[in-house]
Amino acid sequence: EAQVTQNPRYLITVTGKKLTVTCSQNMNHEYMSWYRQDPGLGLRQIYYSMNVEVTDKGDVPEGYKVSRKEKRNFPLILESPSPNQTSLYFCASSPKPGGTGNTIYFGEGSWLTVV
Amino acid sequence: GEDVEQSLFLSVREGDSSVINCTYTDSSSTYLYWYKQEPGAGLQLLTYIFSNMDMKQDQRLTVLLNKKDKHLSLRIADTQTGDSAIYFCAEIPNRDDKIIFGKGTRLHILP
Numbered sequence: 644e645a646q647v648t649q650n651p652r653y654l655i656t657v658t659g660k661k662l663t664v665t666c667s668q669n670m671n672h673e674y675m676s677w678y679r680q681d682p683g684l685g686l687r688q689i690y691y692s693m694n695v696e697v698t699d700k701g702d703v704p705e706g707y708k709v710s711r712k713e714k715r716n717f718p719l720i721l722e723s724p725s726p727n728q729t730s731l732y733f734c735a736s737s738p739k740p741g742g743t744g745n746t747i748y749f750g751e752g753s754w755l756t757v758v
Numbered sequence: 759g760e761d762v763e764q765s766l767f768l769s770v771r772e773g774d775s776s777v778i779n780c781t782y783t784d785s786s787s788t789y790l791y792w793y794k795q796e797p798g799a800g801l802q803l804l805t806y807i808f809s810n811m812d813m814k815q816d817q818r819l820t821v822l823l824n825k826k827d828k829h830l831s832l833r834i835a836d837t838q839t840g841d842s843a844i845y846f847c848a849e850i851p852n853r854d855d856k857i858i859f860g861k862g863t864r865l866h867i868l869p
Binding site: 647676683684685686688691701733735746747749750751752 | 846857860
């Protein structure tokens with residue numbers, strides 16, 4: 644079954660404690676990205692990756708890091724989480740960024756609370 | 759700049775038609791999308807329309823595109839309780855590598 648898997652789904656952490664949210668896709672997609680979803684702000688892109696070892700900043704990259712060492716994995720790293728990073732995070736993947744009716748597959752979401 | 763606008767809330771009685779509207783800014787967008795987010799889940803592609811089309815119908819869903827006004831709408835006929843979700847309009851400008859989402863319209867179904 645085609646899927647994007649994120650872990651953890653739910654996490655409460657403390658300010659400053661490094662954490663990683665993993666993302667894995669089983670569709671051999673080249674393009675992967677991370678979004679955060681906040682009330683009234685919709686989806687905002689954090690980082691994206693066009694292929695292995697290629698990553699770029701999205702609209703709200705501050706406070707986040709990513710890596711793309713393998714095609715299937717695209718972890719999101721919060722080196723020193725702060726309360727304003729409390730949000731719902733989505734990982735997504737697609738064969739390419741868009742066009743030609745390309746389907747973007749989303750993970751189930753990771754609820755992160757930073758206290 | 760690039761922006762996709764949609765109203766945040768819509769309430770509809772069960773059995774009625776729902777119409778969710780969206781405006782976008784980039785006329786170069788080749789495809790426009792509607793995504794559905796059910797409670798506690800990620801986004802799923804509902805339907806899309808190619809920019810050279812005016813209308814696309816898929817069972818209870820009808821997508822209308824007015825390219826001149828950069829207006830996209832999603833009509834859900836015979837709205838059911840299972841249609842309760844957040845609906846996101848999205849575009850991918852031709853020159854860009856990313857998909858631009860609207861803020862989402864929360865559809866609430868009244869009994």
